[in-house]
Amino acid sequence: MTRLSAITPSGHAQLGNYLGAIRRWAGEGSPGDLYFVSDLHAMTVSYNPAKLRSLSRETLAVLLAAGIAPDRVFVQSDLVRELGALSWVLECACSYGEAARMTQFKQKADGQGVVRLGLLTYPVLMAADILLQGADEVPVGQDQTQHVELARSLARRFNSTYGDVFVVPRAVMAGTAARVMDLSDPTRKMSKSTQDSAGVVFVLDDPDLVRRKISRAATDSDNRLEYRPTFQPGLANLLEILASCTGRSPIEVAEDHTTYGELKEAVAEAVVAELAPLRAQALEYLDDPAGLDSIRAAGAERARERGKHILEAALRMAGVG
Incomplete structure (x- = not known):
């Protein structure tokens, strides 16, 4: 087939x-x-x-x-x-x-x-x-x-x-x-053709750029670290990204963190680790x-x-x- x-x-x-x-x-x-x-x-x-x-x-x-x-x-x-x-x-x-x-x-x-x-x-x-x-x-x-x-x-x-x-x-x-939303506007899907790339993590982005984009991701002022997609779409997006990178559920990863800043750091490091082998291998192909x-x-x-x-x-x- x-x-x-x-x-x-x-x-x-x-x-x-x-x-x-x-x-x-x-x-x-x-x-x-x-x-x-x-x-x-x-x-x-x-x-x-x-x-x-x-x-x-x-x-x-x-x-x-x-x-x-x-x-x-x-x-x-x-x-x-x-x-x-x-x-x-x-x-x-x-x-x-x-x-x-x-x-x-x-x-x-x-x-x-x-x-x-x-x-x-x-x-x-x-x-x-x-x-x-x-x-x-x-x-x-x-x-x-x-x-x-x-x-x-x-x-x-x-x-x-x-x-x-x-x-x-x-x-x-x-x-x-995984349904990954734009980091700047979590009401729209992350897109490779968007005119504003501030909320888009490209797979070949430099790790420091990935960290900066995630650190600036939109969240909210509730200061309530729970998985509630309807009420906290920005936070839910970060939790879903972290869950996808770690093989866990968004609810589980939410329990591991107490502040938005701490969560963003964890998401950034998980994404950098997930993309690192892909980025290195892709650049090798492009260099040849x-x-x-x-x-x-x-x-x-x-x-x-x-x-x-x-x-x-x-x-x-x-x-x-």
Whole structure:
């Protein structure tokens, strides 16, 4: 069975990405799982080409540094020709209404002066990502289940119209993961693409910077050190981060501390310790461009080979191969 997951390099990987997904991929993934850097997805909004290229390499290095096997990782744009061809075939099987009703499209397009066509069609590209690799399952959060349902619909439609080519994938809810909130504003999730990075701990941040960011984390004036997410979201966020780093519950770690300052110090040291091996290994990969390029090229070749017969069959069945 093949499971497929991805991370978009819309910014530097941050603590929430690591605790919520990357660490779990490395520790709980099965041999058939595949992970890719979805850099083409980052092009649906305004972006800087040089920065995108750099972030893609950095994200690949982070995945490898986390312990994900090189033979299970690739970069999406290295398959741009294959994905471009398959996306066109799938777009011709997709209706405008199906694409336009995607909730994420409506949310992201709302208020934008210029809406890129790629923002409308990127769920079809996501379907191509899934179907090209023959993925059986796609672990996703609630906000992405609609996209996997589109992939299922397109696979079924193509198979019934032209002949069986695609595995019909199914969405599976990603396992329970740490939900890390912004340190400056604990009402919003920590995000790698936020404009204000003061409340975001990036996985490659220098340890002293990590400590400074956590020391300035928003708490409250209650001076009541208990795990009460509804009433003390900032404090609860710190307790959840510490719990995730230490393998305990937020309620348990709250009992170990008496002041907010003491707690922040404990959180900072736990995060620094958690990220230290990852940071060191990722920087080693980035300091060896030739080695990283070699791993990337091998990953791309394996991904092409996995999808070669599927793409050839899809083109042939569609009458263009």
